[in-house]
Amino acid sequence: MRKLRLGVMISGGGTNLQALIDACQQHGYPAKIEVVISNRPDAKGLERARTAGLKAVAIDHKEYEERAAFEDAIHDCLTEHKVQLVCLAGFMRLLGADFVGRWKDRMINIHPSLLPSYKGLHTHARALEDGVKFAGCTIHYVRPEMDNGPIIMQAAIPIAPDETEESLIAKTLTYEHRMYPAAVRLIAEGNARVSGHKVVIKEDVALPATGLICPLP
Numbered sequence: 001m002r003k004l005r006l007g008v009m010i011s012g013g014g015t016n017l018q019a020l021i022d023a024c025q026q027h028g029y030p031a032k033i034e035v036v037i038s039n040r041p042d043a044k045g046l047e048r049a050r051t052a053g054l055k056a057v058a059i060d061h062k063e064y065e066e067r068a069a070f071e072d073a074i075h076d077c078l079t080e081h082k083v084q085l086v087c088l089a090g091f092m093r094l095l096g097a098d099f100v101g102r103w104k105d106r107m108i109n110i111h112p113s114l115l116p117s118y119k120g121l122h123t124h125a126r127a128l129e130d131g132v133k134f135a136g137c138t139i140h141y142v143r144p145e146m147d148n149g150p151i152i153m154q155a156a157i158p159i160a161p162d163e164t165e166e167s168l169i170a171k172t173l174t175y176e177h178r179m180y181p182a183a184v185r186l187i188a189e190g191n192a193r194v195s196g197h198k199v200v201i202k203e204d205v206a207l208p209a210t211g212l213i214c215p216l217p
């Protein structure tokens with residue numbers, strides 16, 4: 001089996017990166033990580049990559065006067081490693097339209113909300129403030145507008161009456177860690193296809209029989 005070649009881009013702790021590392025170490029998983037890139041040289045995720053024996057590269061945005069040059073350096077690194085799918089996993093710099101266009105339908109992102117609600121930062125606190133009953137997380141193809149693009153996979157996460165921002169962040173991350181490897185598998189196995197603004201999932205991929213209701217009726 002030919003494995004899909006991944007490039008993972010991070011800025012911080014890299015728990016989603018770790019979930020992908022762990023998945024790629026499973027026998028028969030259809031993808032492998034070729035390179036991990038961080039715009040922050042001190043990102044803990046770079047250590048995680050090195051510990052796993054992966055190529056870990058810091059491309060520090062502060063060393064570039066212009067965003068285009070910074071993004072060219074990332075692009076060159078990804079192409080040098082023959083990356084086929086870029087996985088943004090807590091990469092905290094906005095990417096320009098040129099870069100995004102070069103990786104159109106070959107770059108995905110994970111965001112801690114049920115998009116299109118709560119784009120941007122502080123998603124959990126904003127959901128709690130609004131009193132919504134479900135939070136969630138989303139994996140989507142990247143388009144130039146922030147946190148926008150065809151949605152591949154989502155989890156709806158019930159908000160408990162005593163939920164705090166901290167508990168919701170932790171709970172959401174457990175779903176993120178399950179979803180990211182699953183979404184990459186969908187793509188690697190050819191079961192997800194972009195069609196216009198949507199992602200079409202192959203019919204024979206299992207879906208849950210029921211939705212989630214919170215609070216339970």
Ligand code: GRF
Pocket residue numbers: 010012013014015016017089090091110111112176
């Ligand atoms: C995650 O919540 C992800 O959804 C968001 O940034 C966070 C990254 O966390 N885009 P980690 O670095 O993977 O632990």
